[in-house]
Amino acid sequence: MKSIKTLLSLAALCTLMMSPAALLALDQVVNVPAGTVINVRMIDSISSDVNHAGETFRGSLEDPVRVGNRTVLPRGATAYVKLVGARSAGHVKGRSELKLELARIVAGNHSYAVNSQIVGYRGKSETKQSLKSTGIGAAVGGGLGAIFGGGTGAAIGAGLGGGAGLAAGAAHEGEQIRIHSETLVPFRLSSPLSIR
Numbered sequence: 001m002k003s004i005k006t007l008l009s010l011a012a013l014c015t016l017m018m019s020p021a022a023l024l025a026l027d028q029v030v031n032v033p034a035g036t037v038i039n040v041r042m043i044d045s046i047s048s049d050v051n052h053a054g055e056t057f058r059g060s061l062e063d064p065v066r067v068g069n070r071t072v073l074p075r076g077a078t079a080y081v082k083l084v085g086a087r088s089a090g091h092v093k094g095r096s097e098l099k100l101e102l103a104r105i106v107a108g109n110h111s112y113a114v115n116s117q118i119v120g121y122r123g124k125s126e127t128k129q130s131l132k133s134t135g136i137g138a139a140v141g142g143g144l145g146a147i148f149g150g151g152t153g154a155a156i157g158a159g160l161g162g163g164a165g166l167a168a169g170a171a172h173e174g175e176q177i178r179i180h181s182e183t184l185v186p187f188r189l190s191s192p193l194s195i196r
Contacts (some may be wrong), residue, residue, distance in 0.1 A: 030067050032193040038102060038116070039063055040079045041186050048096040048177040049088045057102065062184060063126045072195040077107040081185065089123055089175055096123035096177040102187040110196060116187040123175040163168070 039062035043100050046057055055175030065073035102116040179185070 004175075023045065028196050030072050030195045032065055032067055032068065032072060032189065032195060034064070034189050034191050035188045036081075036187065036193075038065060038105075038114075038187050040081060040102060040187060042081070042179060042181055042185060043181045044181075045100060045181045046083060046100070046179040048086055048098050051083055051098075052087050053083055053099075055083045059185070061105070069193075073105060073107050077105055080104040080106070081187075084118060085120075097121065097177060098177050098179065100179075100185060101168055102188075105193075112193060112195060114187075114193055115189065115191040117190045118187055119175045119187060122178065123177045 040059040041062045042057065042059045044057040057080070059079040061073060061075055061077045061079055064071045066074045080103050081100050082103040083098065084101050085097060087094070087097040089096040090187070098121045100119045100121075102114045105112045105114055
């Protein structure tokens with residue numbers, strides 16, 4: 001009976017002497033708070049004219065993720081980025097767009113589902129460029145028509161010139177968005193990430 005009390009006293013003393021870091025290590029779950037920014041260096045490239053929503057791409061953590069003084073996810077851990085929205089610019093109008101979210105991080109033998117805010121990339125609108133090309137073509141055609149045929153010739157020339165401007169715009173494909181390998185993409189957690 002006396003030996004049991006002695007063992008219990010020693011166990012209590014050892015618990016009191018443990019450092020906060022050791023106690024934290026005993027608690028196997030650490031929460032990375034919502035709002036934390038996780039920088040991902042892309043391994044795979046993504047393009048608005050090739051890839052589609054639902055596809056997943058590889059990246060790696062650019063920086064370690066820390067909670068207090070503890071590194072909970074190491075630099076270089078594998079990150080999986082999901083393409084949640086993709087739109088390719090049309091020939092005459094529209095704007096390319098890519099929407100990404102961080103879906104999962106793998107560190108060692110552990111895989112962690114992630115909820116992040118969506119990061120969006122948008123190309124230049126092709127509609128404005130098409131209207132500009134049409135307007136320039138109409139002005140040039142109208143000027144030439146006025147020189148060769150007066151008022152009626154100006155109207156016909158403007159119509160033909162506008163059509164030529166629109167065709168030139170259609171031949172020029174809208175700007176596509178490409179996220180190349182090695183691009184750094186910052187993701188912000190939308191909910192806490194529990195790490196074991």
